[in-house]
Amino acid sequence: MLIEERKSSATPVYLQIKKQLRDYIVSNKLEPDAPIPNVRQVAAMAGVSLRTADLAMIALIEDGVCYRRPKKGTFVAHNVFSNMGQRRVVGINCHHSFQEMESNLLEMAVYRGIAEKGQELKIVPFFITGGLDENIDFYRNSREMALSGIILLSDVSRDKNLDSLKAFPNVRFVLINYDMANFSDAPDNIVGIFNDDFSGGYQAAEYMVSKGHREFAVFSYDVEDENYHHRIDGFLQALSDSGIKIHPDLILNGGSPTGRDAKGLIEIGTELMKRALGSGQRFNAVLCVNDFLAFGAKEYCRSTGNDIAVIGYDNLNPELSQRLSFPTIAIDFCSMGRKALEVLSGQAAPSQKIIRISPRLIPR
Numbered sequence: 001m002l003i004e005e006r007k008s009s010a011t012p013v014y015l016q017i018k019k020q021l022r023d024y025i026v027s028n029k030l031e032p033d034a035p036i037p038n039v040r041q042v043a044a045m046a047g048v049s050l051r052t053a054d055l056a057m058i059a060l061i062e063d064g065v066c067y068r069r070p071k072k073g074t075f076v077a078h079n080v081f082s083n084m085g086q087r088r089v090v091g092i093n094c095h096h097s098f099q100e101m102e103s104n105l106l107e108m109a110v111y112r113g114i115a116e117k118g119q120e121l122k123i124v125p126f127f128i129t130g131g132l133d134e135n136i137d138f139y140r141n142s143r144e145m146a147l148s149g150i151i152l153l154s155d156v157s158r159d160k161n162l163d164s165l166k167a168f169p170n171v172r173f174v175l176i177n178y179d180m181a182n183f184s185d186a187p188d189n190i191v192g193i194f195n196d197d198f199s200g201g202y203q204a205a206e207y208m209v210s211k212g213h214r215e216f217a218v219f220s221y222d223v224e225d226e227n228y229h230h231r232i233d234g235f236l237q238a239l240s241d242s243g244i245k246i247h248p249d250l251i252l253n254g255g256s257p258t259g260r261d262a263k264g265l266i267e268i269g270t271e272l273m274k275r276a277l278g279s280g281q282r283f284n285a286v287l288c289v290n291d292f293l294a295f296g297a298k299e300y301c302r303s304t305g306n307d308i309a310v311i312g313y314d315n316l317n318p319e320l321s322q323r324l325s326f327p328t329i330a331i332d333f334c335s336m337g338r339k340a341l342e343v344l345s346g347q348a349a350p351s352q353k354i355i356r357i358s359p360r361l362i363p364r
Contacts, residue, residue, distance in 0.1 A: 003046040017046050017056035022065055025076055031170035032078040032346060036066060039074075078148075078346025088123045090114075090344055091135055091150040105316040106333060107153055110176055113337025114151065121345050123148055136171055149344035151176060151337075152190075162186045174340040177333070179226040184353055191343055193336050196356040197227050200329040201234020203361045204311045205287055207327060209242045213285035213309055216246050219272040219297060220289045221254035221265075228289045231313060235287045249279045254293070262292060262317075269296020277306065285309040291320040291328055298324045315362060327364045332357050 003020050005013055021036065030036070037045065043053035057074055060066040068074045092114070094107065114125050124145075128135050132150065139147035149172035165173055166187045173190040175183075183192050208216070218235055220228050232251075239246060252275055254268035269292060276283065286308060288294035294312030301308045302324070312321050315330035335357050342348035343355075 014052050014055035018059040030076045034076045087145050088148050089145050090148045091128045093128045094153040109333035110337040113334035117338040117341035192354045195331045197230035198234040200359040201231040202238040205235045205238035208285050215283045217250035217276045217283040217286045219293045231289050247281045265292035266296035269293035270300045273297040273300045290314050295320045329359045331359045
């Protein structure tokens with residue numbers, strides 16, 4: 001890096017240096033948190049005093065281009081490009097187009113949070129079509145737009161090796177909702193924003209116990225889903241804390257949901273209730289990992305005259321629990337989207353690799 005001082009210029013020397021440092025950041029597309037030369041190095045390169053060099057760097061900080069960490073140095077700010085007139089964008093890696101996503105309740109709920117926070121922070125979300133490589137290269141080379149990061153919105157953890165993100169060490173990623181085992185071993189440039197499924201499961205079972213229920217069944221499906229594992233762990237821990245043991249024959253799994261639409265998932269709930277009733281084991285309440293299973297189970301009980309309480313989970317489609325009047329645990333998907341934008345914009349610096357959003361109980 002070469003810094004030239006023009007003594008004949010009417011512009012103060014420290015402002016000349018500030019501009020050249022700013023131009024250096026832009027022309028080299030330095031990523032957020034990238035270090036820049038320290039005061040002593042800048043002074044040596046420009047042939048000026050430490051005081052003049054420090055004034056130049058303070059001016060950069062005041063403009064929002066850089067920030068300083070005591071005893072660590074000066075670094076490129078997270079909102080640097082918006083402060084330089086570039087439009088900030090965030091990519092959304094999703095299996096669906098925006099039009100297709102309108103029918104996907106979960107992803108649409110997350111997207112609402114992304115869009116709301118994006119308006120507030122003046123960050124434009126866009127859907128990635130094609131590979132990450134081409135998209136990242138495009139925005140890195142753009143003079144009009146600056147890439148704040150990539151949100152992994154679909155269940156990419158099952159068909160995408162997260163280690164591949166190491167190829168983009170200066171790009172930040174956020175994986176939303178789809179928890180996965182050993183996520184803490186994923187590359188340093190990715191943060192997970194997940195529902196606190198264990199807490200939600202605990203709330204569900206605790207609530208049912210408070211209503212006087214002591215004999216339980218658990219309905220789940222998709223044994224590979226880490227989110228459901230956490231929910232079941234929460235169920236069982238709350239029951240254990242209340243001194244309640246559940247018979248192994250009443251912890252039922254409906255298999256893989258592959259190819260199942262909402263109607264198919266409701267059918268799984270019906271099938272599981274039939275299996276539970278045919279097990280010969282006594283139970284008066286069912287803890288379900290989602291509202292579709294709960295709806296199918298409750299509907300079957302009503303049609304057969306079995307007085308069994310049911311609680312659901314997720315509240316993606318509130319009509320399900322409202323229609324049959326069963327309690328549920330509501331996941332705040334919108335807050336997940338908002339938190340993702342906060343992390344990628346630098347508004348919220350995560351202290352841990354995983355951020356968990358607390359769900360809430362909807363009692364009935």
